[in-house]
Amino acid sequence: TSTTIDNVPPVITLHGDETIILNLGEPYHEKGATAMDNHDGELPVEISDTVDINRVGMYTLFYIAKDKANNTSITTRIVNVGSRPKQNSRKPSIVKRATNLESVRLPYQDLDVPPEIDFPPEEEALIEGINFD
Incomplete structure (x- = not known):
């Protein structure tokens, strides 16, 4: 019998944009991510960190997936709170x-x-x- 060594990390696919801009207080709706591995198939994705929609700042969310061989992938999403000006409904x-x-x-x-x-x-x-x- 031969043993296959798994050294390929899972592939994480973000749902939604990699960068999101919100007005202060505007709700943030997490769209999540999926992870696929060449040996283990679909894997769960852990999301670390949170977004405080009531505090201006740039938040980096980390999406982490690990397969059974401990190969790990990480991808990120940036959420900027309070950096988008209010839109004027009347066009000049x-x-x-x-x-x-x-x-x-x-x-x-x-x-x-x-x-x-x-x-x-x-x-x-x-x-x-x-x-x-």
Whole structure:
């Protein structure tokens, strides 16, 4: 008889995103993870650490799986609490007013950075619907 040596650790698959951003006090819903091993099949995954949704900070959750041969895998999920600004429900529009009182409306696009627009010095720009609370 031959003995097979198991030196391959299990593979952990996170459910959900690897990085999650929450507002302070926003509920955190753990989506969990699964682990598969080439010899032992599906294995339980232990989650260490917790997220305090009422305290601003970056939390690292560790997901750990170990097979019968003591091969161990660890993966992580980062949860940032309080680092996402509140969303304004009113989208801004960009209005270009020419000297002849015509106006041009440009549609707002969901971008991380507002578009850069160069206006001639004799014209003025008005941006409506932006709240800096």
